[in-house]
Amino acid sequence: MDLTYSAEDEAFRAEVREWLADHLVGEWAALRGTGGNGRDHESYEGRLAWNRYLAKHGWTCLGWPEEHGGRGLPLFQQVIFHEEYARADAPVRINHLGEELLGPTLIAHGTDAQKERFLPKIVAVEELWCQGYSETGAGSDLAGVRTRARLDGDQWVVDGQKVWTSNAHLSDWCFVVCRTEPGSSRHHGLSYLLVPMKQPGVEVRPIQQLTGTSEFNEVFFDGAVTSADLVVGEPGDGWKVAMATLGFERGVSTIGQQVGFARELETVEEAARANGTIDDPDISSRLAQAHVGLEVLRLHALRTLSAYDSGSSGPEASVSKLLWARWHRDLGDLAMDVVGLAGLTTGADYALDRLQSLYLFSRADTIYGGSDEIQRNIIAERVLGLPREARA
Template sequence: MDLTYSDEDQAFRAEVRDWLEEHLTGEWAALRGLGGAGRDHEAHDERVAWNRLLAEHGWTCVGWPQEYGGRGLSLTQQVIFHEEYAKADAPVRVNHLGEELLGPTLMAFGTPAQQERFLPRIVAVDELWAQGYSEPDAGSDLANVQTKARRDGDDWVIDGQKVWTSNAHFSQWAFVVCRTEPGSQRHHGLSFLLVPLDQSGVEVRPIEQLTGGSEFNEVFFTGARTDADLVVGAPGEGWRVAMALLGFERGVSVLAQVVGFARELDGVVDLARSNGAIDDPVLRDRLAGLKVELEVLRRQAMRGLSSAAGSDSAGPSVFKLVWADWHKRLGEVAMDVLGPAGLTTATADGDDAGYDLDRWQRLFLFARADTIYGGSDEVQRNILAERVLGLPREPKGA
């Protein structure tokens, strides 16, 4: 991918930067930096309002084709938008699953009626989405899902359980992979359903995390219903649709993630300078190593977006392994920079019997989840071993 920017691209960068500087003021200024790792609960309603302001000014779904409500930006301009958004310390956006995952999937596989029904509401941030993939007995093994759906007249009736469902307690809809062919196994007989969460057959139970938040949820479906025409692709083609959606997950937003990592690293360096930890040569060396590795991560992310690397089957798994490990180590270094103070917590009024974590403690704790969600380290290593290196498949039950 060409890493240089044209005059048009530079003008667009200035446009994004100027808009953010103008609007991240007043009531919105307090939202800067909110919603990061382990902090999705922060000012959620206010962040939804901010996202709707973005939508009013055409700053949601910027890479979508114009016929679907987007701006049709080039890949380079999408990268610029995400970079400038992160650099401005703007609040983490609330509609990643709808905008980056479901929307492109509906454009590729959805019916015109589905596209007309859902895409404008994603652009306007009127409806938020959750992802119904993982299950208690399946984990990251999507082909082993057991949640079932059966046809009943004009509806699908759904029974089963999903877990680690990010922000389901804030969402109005979920895209759910279900087994719709009785007796089917593995990736056969699955369907990709769009399911409303605000109904009596759905129970969402937030899972309290070590960070004090509850971003992840258990979701129970007991006779839940959705319209028969809200299956994406044909019934039984859910595996193909689900895999395509995971491909969209490796889009340009990963570069915003890398820019966010850079801001976190800069914050840890500033902390080390302020408390004197930077004088420790070992810590200083670890911080320098993280900075060099982050630049490699950025270049790898750019390479992964280029058409030349689009057929690289190893790329997504390698990138997931590397950034998850990098972020986990950043949290560990942050705790070492904090020193003994990182081992205690305090409430806002100074009562050290409370559990009011600071940003670095939340980073340290939440980064453990990075190696699990989006495909665990074990799954990524199996993909590389079996599909890239041609090693024997892992025995089931091992």
């Protein structure tokens, strides 16, 4: 893996850095640092307007082919954009699920009509998406979904429940994995449907988190409908399409995520310097370990992305979630050890500071997006070729 940036790459970095410096000013400057895990409610309308402003200036969907509204940028330039965006402390973008997950899935597996209908609105940030995967009895085990859909004339009728659906209360559409073949089980008989959220058959119930915020939701489908032609891939191919989406989830935006992690680590280190705990050998050692771990995450992500870009992806992606989830959870622990007893109290109306939010939200890191237990099973069975776990 060659990590050397070319002169063209460095020129692009300068372009991104200059554009952000010139435009993240005035009314937009107040949005710096807003959003993020446990803080999706912060300046939501302003961040949405900023995301649409980015779109008007050609800074969305950078890796998409030009014929689909993107810029067709090579991998390293996509990485550079996410690095510089995060380093500028720019507001967390609204359109991640549409731009990074559904859009690439439609480009790879959608019909021409689906691409024509949905991709332009994702590029322009005119329609927002959520992901209908997890269920109460099938969280990380996607093959166990029980939400069902039946074809009734020219439309699918959907019944069931999804949970942990990020920003469902703000979304226009949901890509939903449903069981469409009666009597089927596990990976068979699933379909990947595009379902409008704003209809009588959809009820969204926010779930209050430890952080006091509610970006996660339960979603109930009770006779919800969508057009018969809004199945991505063939009916019954839902597992294959859903796995493709999960592959895109490990994309270049993970680099920006890690730069965000670096900012959090800096905040923890600044707190340690301010209260003198940095002189504690244990705290000092753990801060050093966190810096080393973050560099390991960056290099591993670049290796994984390079493998994807060359079409030779291997086991690297299977361990990414395990690596960053445990690193980030440990950072939350370190943050509370740095602030000590002060971390046990909050401001009025449960007003958490940044380090408290970091700690509380990071408790979920090893669960959402595929729990550690499921990730280890995937590595054991599909990467190492060990015997499959016994199932009831």
